[in-house]
Amino acid sequence: MRANTIALAGNPNTGKSTLFNTLTGLKQHTGNWPGKTVIHAEGSFEYNGEQYVLVDLPGTYSLFSNSTDEEVARDYIIFDQPDATIVVLDATSLERNLNLALQVLEMTNNVIICINLIDEAEKKGIRIDEKKLSRELGIPVVKISARNKKGIDQLLATLSDLVNGKIMTTPYRMTYSQEIEDAITKIESKLKVYFQDTYPSRWLALRLLDGDEELILKLQHHNNNRQLEVKTHDVPISVKS
Incomplete structure (x- = not known):
């Protein structure tokens, strides 16, 4: 077991x-x-x-x-x-x-x-x-x-x-300004195509909006170097998945 x-x-x-x-x-x-x-x-x-x-x-x-x-x-x-x-x-x-x-x-x-x-x-x-x-x-x-x-x-x-699945959670998530929420939604849709449900797409989108370069490198390492391009505020961020 x-x-x-x-x-x-x-x-x-x-x-x-x-x-x-x-x-x-x-x-x-x-x-x-x-x-x-x-x-x-x-x-x-x-x-x-x-x-x-x-x-x-x-x-x-x-x-x-x-x-x-x-x-x-x-x-x-x-x-x-x-x-x-x-x-x-x-x-x-x-x-x-x-x-x-x-x-x-x-x-x-x-x-x-x-x-x-x-x-x-x-x-x-x-x-x-x-x-x-x-x-x-x-x-x-x-x-x-x-x-x-x-x-x-x-x-x-x-x-x-x-x-064991006997408790179902609905975790509280912060809500941001409409501009940020719109950007999150756009980035999430791209991320889900590449990662499905492997990673928390909303959290990833927030980190990419923050310009977390270290996270981008980690995604490259963990995802077999397949190229993904995500735009945050019209600035392309290259992520390999």
């Missing part, structure tokens, strides 16, 4: 590594990402008779590929396409942490928001309505304390339901 691959994403200092250790215990190993000096941590665990491989992505504040850590995290979600991505947020700094979560929601549908450090938030009088947040974001939201192992069972049950 194939193991489910799960990406663990989050800002630095959200308790992501604590959750990783809680779930995987001693069944983990570290090394470097291929061609990078960034640490690659991977572990495994079993839940309800199913095997899971958990990949701890570098802690980042965004996924715009402005640093090696961001590039590694972004590329894993886009090109390795894990079965689910858990985004760990700090309950005491939820608004700041949501920036990364919204970026992940542009990239994949199978996302769980994991609000960690809930015990610390409660000490500060912070109350979080996870059900309302789940409705707003269109994905499951679970509150936990990884350090105290509070909420872990609910997280695992939610993860199992998500990867």
